[in-house]
Amino acid sequence: MTTATAPLPPRARLVEHPALPGGYAVPDFDAELPPREGDRVIQFREALREAMSEEMRRDPRVFLMGEEVAEYNGAYKVSQGMLDEFGPKRIIDTPISENGFAGLGIAAAMYGLRPIIEFMSWSFSLVAADQILNNAPKMLYMSGGQWGCPVVFRGNNGAGGQLGSTHSWCVEGLYANVPGMKIAIPSNPYDAKGLLKTAILDPDPVFFLESERMLGDKAHVPEEEYYIPFGRARLAREGDACTLVSFGRPVNFCLEAAEALASDGVECDVLDMRTVRPLDVESVVRSLRRTNRVVVVDQSWPFGGVASEVIAQIIEKAFDWLDAPPARVNTDDLPTPYAKNMEAAYLPNPEKIAAAVKRTLR
Amino acid sequence: MSQTSAKTPRAHTKGDRPSDALPDKTLLKWLHDMQLIREFETRTMQAYQQAKIGGFCHIYSGQEACAVGTIAAVEHDDPVILAYRDHGHVLARGMDPKVCMAEMFGRQAGCAKGKGGSMHMFDKPNWLFGGHGIVGAQTPLGAGLAFAARYEWEVLETGKKKVCLCYLGDGAIDQGAFHEALNLASLFGLPVIYVIENNGYSMGTAIHRHTANHDRLTMRGESYGIKSVEIDGFDVLNVYDQFRPLAEECRDLQRPAFVDLKTYRYMGHSMSDPQKYRTKEEVDEWKERDSIAALASHLMRSKDDGGRACLNEDEWKEMQRSIREVVKEAVDFAESAPAPDTEAELYSDVFINPLPQSSPIRDYIHGEKNPLL
Structure with missing residues (x-):
């Protein structure tokens, strides 16, 4: 095993571990991130x-x-x-x-x-x-x-x-x-x-x-070096009507849906989980305590997937805070089709997400 | 009989064999290690039959010359990676028999604190990167160890030229992973020797029934442009004599090699194997050539008779007796050693850098810790 090491990133600290000669660097996540604009x-x-x-x-x-x-x-x-x-x-x-x-x-x-x-x-x-x-x-x-x-x-x-x-x-x-x-x-x-x-x-x-x-x-994207911690969701948009939880590409669909819903006077929290392992359910629960409604958007299949896990943990941790059954928007439970229209119908999209939010509000 | 003896001629004539230059004590150590493995496996079988060892357990008896002869041919800091029939190699590499036995008994004092078991023997101080339970899965890893060792020497410029030993059985040569590994090893110039311990059976399927062109396995390696040799793995001196120069060549040239190491296992594939696929006569025929008996005889024979004359009958018996004692102590140690502490060990070593909310079960295990319930 090599004992070669490398200089630490700015403000990072070195942590020793017997499995890793030379240790590993942990960035200072509490340092202020550079401005995004x-x-x-x-x-x-x-x-x-x-x-x-x-x-x-x-x-x-x-x-x-x-x-x-x-x-x-x-x-x-x-x-x-x-x-x-x-x-x-x-x-x-x-x-x-x-x-x-x-x-x-x-x-x-x-x-x-x-x-x-x-x-x-x-x-x-x-x-x-x-x-x-x-x-x-x-x-x-x-x-x-x-x-x-x-x-x-x-x-x-x-x-x-x-x-x-x-x-x-x-x-x-x-x-x-x-x-x-x-x-x-x-x-x-x-x-x-x-x-x-x-x-x-x-x-x-x-x-x-x-x-x-x-x-x-x-x-x-800043030219400086910066690190984003795993397991801390980003609140991408704030609202009090419903919590939208997603990760990856569908976060953008959630933001579009939230934008469309806002024109109807429905303001949503949009949580970008950033990582699904670890899964920042604490942030979801914190949001739920304000909104009491949740829609989880997951571009993988619904059976035993990440959305299922998010909802299972919500039920465990915030059952009493729910005013409506949790809803999930996944890809449909079938092999991915080729034809453009069928593929579009199969994937999560802002319309499906907005409709799910409205259902939880009924 | 499915597995035929290797008929490869010795690579060297008497007098200029690499083993000729070794002192008597080295060969006596090999005899000791081979006998240690044999005795260890006998006791392992007993413990398994007494249900003190669980899971799958694959016995190495018969193949001792392979592990001892090949491991003797490389340096202690050359990486070694194994399949699941791994007890022999780890003992030959220097793992304490107590630690090995304790692992099989599922004890905290085992090499992996009872988290690996018989098929997964890891030992960092001895550069052992594990026994691996999925057939052939260790072969891309062997390429990766060789890649890393070469990278360390060539890119980081902090290491030296190394050679990795990656062991597999003849059953593993049919796996796709192995062919990918051979291709990568040759393409990238990776110093890894794929040591195929060819005991003639892929579990219960004889070699002529499990692989095409079974009598010319070296063609597999050659087809990837890899130097490939067949070695009689039942004669430890021959293993060393042929393997040592090959290992040095791989180290110097930073190239892979493929070795069809012909051997035989005396016991079943695993402890639950009734061995209906072979005859007792076939097993006995191999036992007549037993590698340990042959080495002991070589060490006892007079020099005029081609031997070493460095061991007598009494000393050999004493060696066997003391090994019996060591292995018995290993079993006693394993038996009395404490089991892993569930609270401390069950949840540790999942991550080097554990993060909050990695797992749903720790905080809300079975609802037990849920404040809402």
Whole structure:
């Protein structure tokens, strides 16, 4: 195992752990985040690239591996230019061999490196399921705390591009069932940078779920380094009529729905969970105590999914505060269709969300 | 008979074999370690039959020369990763038999504090990256350890050239993961040796029934441009003599290798195997070539007779007696060692950096702690 270390990020502290020679850095999340309204507007994909590049410049243990990440400059141009900056020993093209390179990344992490393993799509992670579900999240426990696994798996997640059933997976519904890993799902470029930087520093396996449909989204993203904590939801909009809970791309649908509802005089809280493992139910309950109504929006399937878990925990923790049954808006419980109109009908959208809110208000 | 003896010629002639340069005490240590594994496994079977060991348990008896001969050929800080038939390797690597037995008994003093069990032996001080329970799943990990070791040497410039040993059985060569691992290892130039302990059976399925081209397994490695050799794994001197130069070559060139290490297991696939797929005669035929008896005989034979003349019958009996004692102590230790404390251990080691609200169960377990109930 390597004992190589790296300089700490600004204001971070070092925590020792027997499974990780050299320890791990914990950012100062209480430090004030830079203002979001900067003068620079960049795309979601550029925010991801900036997060990786900043961490790679500081820590030589970090490398990026995946299909088309190097010479092709990224299948979705997330890693554009990174080969030029970091060279082929750290930006590494792989064959189409997810089970193989996912396992490679896991063992490299056990050894003490900090791999970022890119899945072109999380749909393809299914062929690596044994490695990412059996090995990454269980290694620390199975070894009695001897071997850690500080790996980040990241890539596109979710439907929306007419890719049909096999390429449209929202894996959080499946993977969130497994203990031992963290799952982050950013909804905007600012969060993408801050959450990915936190993921790379985190000493546990992190599944980082991006969205092909959001890679071109633009927003103000500070040039400074900043980190967003896992397990703290962001209140994206305030209201007292109903709480909307979501994560990832559908947060944007919730904001659209809330905007439309506001014109009818219905003001909603919109909570962007940012991570589903950990899951900040405390923030949901805090909001519920004001609104007494909740709609959970989840772009994975409904049966035994993240929305189900959110609602189960709401029932456990805030049953008495509910004035209406909790509602959920998921993708429909069927394989993803190809035809544009059918795919649109299958996915959560602002209209479905607004209708669900109105039902809880009846 | 399904598994035939390896007919590979010795790689060297007498006198210039790598093992010829080793002192007597090294070979005596090998004999000790092989006998320790044999005795340990005998006691393991007893404890399992007495229901003191749970789960699945895979016995290594018969294959001792594989673990001892290959592990002797590398450095102590070269990473090693294993399949689930892992007791022999961890003992050969230097794990205390007490700690190994305690793990199988599910004790706090076990190598993984009772969280791994027979199939998952991890030992950081001995550079053991675990026994792995899913067939073939350790093979991409072996590539990753070699990748990391090479990265440490080449990119971080803090390490040295290493070689990783990744063990698997002949059953695992049929897994897709292994083929992906071979391709990556060759493509990226990863110093990993895939040691296929070919005992002729994938659980109860004989090799000619479970893999195509079963008599030329090395073709698998060769097809990926990987140096591939067949070694008689029933002769520990031969294992070392052929494996040592191969390991050094992989280390120097930072290249992978594929070894079809022909061996045989005396016991069933696991403790619950009635072994109806093979005959007693087949097992006996292999036992006649027993690797431990052969090494003991070599060490006892006169030098004129090609032996070492460094051991006599009484010393061998004394070694066996003292090993019996050590293993008995290991069983006694495991038996009397405390079980893990549920409150302390059940919930620890899930995360290095545990965060609030990671799990619904801790705060509201079965409703018990819910203030609303």
